[in-house]
Amino acid sequence: MDQLSKQQLILLALLVSFVTSLATGIVTVSLMDQAPRGVIQTINRVVERTIEQVSPQEAATGKAVINSAEQLGLVIKNVSASIVKIKDQSKDQIIGLGAIVTGRGVMLTDKALISANGAEAVLADGLNIPISVVQSQINGDIVFVAPRVKITPTPVFKAISLGDSTVLGQSVFSLSGTSTLILGHGLIIEISPSQNLSNSQPTLIRTSIRSLNTLPGSLLFDLEGRAIGLYAPSFSSQDSLVFFPLKGLRTVIPVLR
Structure with a gap:
């Protein structure tokens, strides 16, 4: 031994x-x-x-x-049933996303997606609808659009739910993509003031979601399926997607006559 x-x-x-x-x-x-x-x-x-x-x-x-x-x-x-794809009519290609916010067909998207060349909204069932601006934020990036012509038979517009609550550490997800929707999932890691936004949108929501060719107009959702943010490309990075908050947005949604 x-x-x-x-x-x-x-x-x-x-x-x-x-x-x-x-x-x-x-x-x-x-x-x-x-x-x-x-x-x-x-x-x-x-x-x-x-x-x-x-x-x-x-x-x-x-x-x-x-x-x-x-x-x-x-x-x-x-949620997917309420997401629309925004198509540039002159190029006949998907350039971004949006979401239906009323049963009459009002949708919200990124203002930069709507040009003078005309745009269409492609519904979840594949129906293409020509759209035009009905209301736009003066100092923000959100624009409300609606069908430019009367569609017969009237399509079924499934409105998305809007949420007001955002807290640090909250679990969230986003959906983006042209042909198929891609899921991004993460946490809210920062809610911070932005020097480049007006008082009507005083904060930005930064998440841990990584960019997967995220399209303008993509939305951020809580786990209940409520839309709480609109993608902010100019503030985002490859490792962290940033969104403009949608808090209080339901009070300014235009009503179609």
């Missing part, structure tokens, strides 16, 4: 421990074979009750995770 190195002593100890455990297992199995039936039944009942006490907690945790994922999937499906 004195001639063994420290590593050899450790290996020897592990070998002895393994052999001891193996011998203990063999003896236990042998004793169980020889034990009376009543003793074996008692041991089995103890093991079963132990499993029953532990399993519900683990099952509940797993179920909660599954339900949370399923719920987010349902929220995204519901």
